[in-house]
Amino acid sequence: MNLRQRIELLGRLGDYMSSADPAWLEAKERAFALNHWFVPEFTDLAVGNIVNHFLQPSLLDTWTARYPGLGKGPARNVGVVMAGNIPLVGFHDFLSVFVSGHRQTIKLSSKDNVLLPHLVGMLREWAPELASTIVFSDLLKGCDAYIATGSNNSARYFEYYFGRYPSLIRRNRTSVAVLDGSETPGELDKLADDIHQYFGLGCRNVTKIYVPTGYDFIPLLSSLKRYSWFFDHHKYKNNYDYQLAIYLMNNQFYMTNDSIVLLEHKDLFSPIGTLYYEYYQYQPSLAGNPDVQCVVGHGGLPFGAAQQPLLEDYADGVDTLAFLAKI
Incomplete structure (x- = not known):
């Protein structure tokens, strides 16, 4: 699957996330049942931001065009440790690895382990060849690179286990x-x-x-x-x-x-x-x-925009796509 095909598939995913498909509505309800912080209002807010700011094909084209070497090297297996503090908080990491053409093994937080697997299931349904390229696992052994998000305390463990590999390790912010x-x-x-x-x-x-x-x-x-x-x-x-x-x-x-x-x-x-x-x-x-x-504030990010990140608003200010393009 080339970059063009991946972007078109992501556009289709955005349409699905905007829909009232019964399976998608049930997944959101189940996420709330398992984690009462994920109230429907805020899950829909997170979904809307992802659809409007991440999954528009024109935005994805502009974003990926800045990395001409993207997807041209060998596909590596990237281990991704995701946080679970807000709904789909790890989606940008998933998206970055996906558009880069690498494979990914994802360790989900127990607080947010419903929404992303459901969405990946839809991608696999539309493109069965993705089954081996997006894997969920509690163990991340044998990966070629790592992206890990957690607390300051867990970051020390990430550095110990992943430090000898290419890695992005994020802490509390x-x-x-x-x-x-x-x-x-x-x-x-x-x-x-x-x-x-x-x-x-x-x-x-x-x-x-x-x-x-x-x-x-x-x-x-x-x-x-x-x-x-x-x-x-x-x-x-x-x-x-x-x-x-x-x-x-x-x-x-x-x-x-x-x-x-x-x-x-x-x-x-x-x-x-x-x-x-x-x-x-x-x-x-x-x-x-x-x-x-x-x-x-005045002179900074506009009021009301803090929870509306764009594709280029990388966590910790570290360019995830540039990292993935080099491994």
């Missing part, structure tokens, strides 16, 4: 927003999306905001109320209650709108149900910070 106080209500509503979509579990979710000294939090707290329905989600509510109890016991100053807690803190990574903030006198410089995936 998060996103931040830098506010200047001039944000419109519409921009704050979009910032609420950047913070709350996927319950804040993604590396592109804003978990901390930087605000100027004397910042008025009332408009932001009002915008964040758009997600007050999170309190109907028992997992989120349990996390919120737990964190709030800790802040109360420690006599820490906090703000809340009864859907999220705002806490002044130096760290970038805030727990579920909490948004950290930090005052600044001069706008902070976050360029090159290895823990930061996106910076949202």
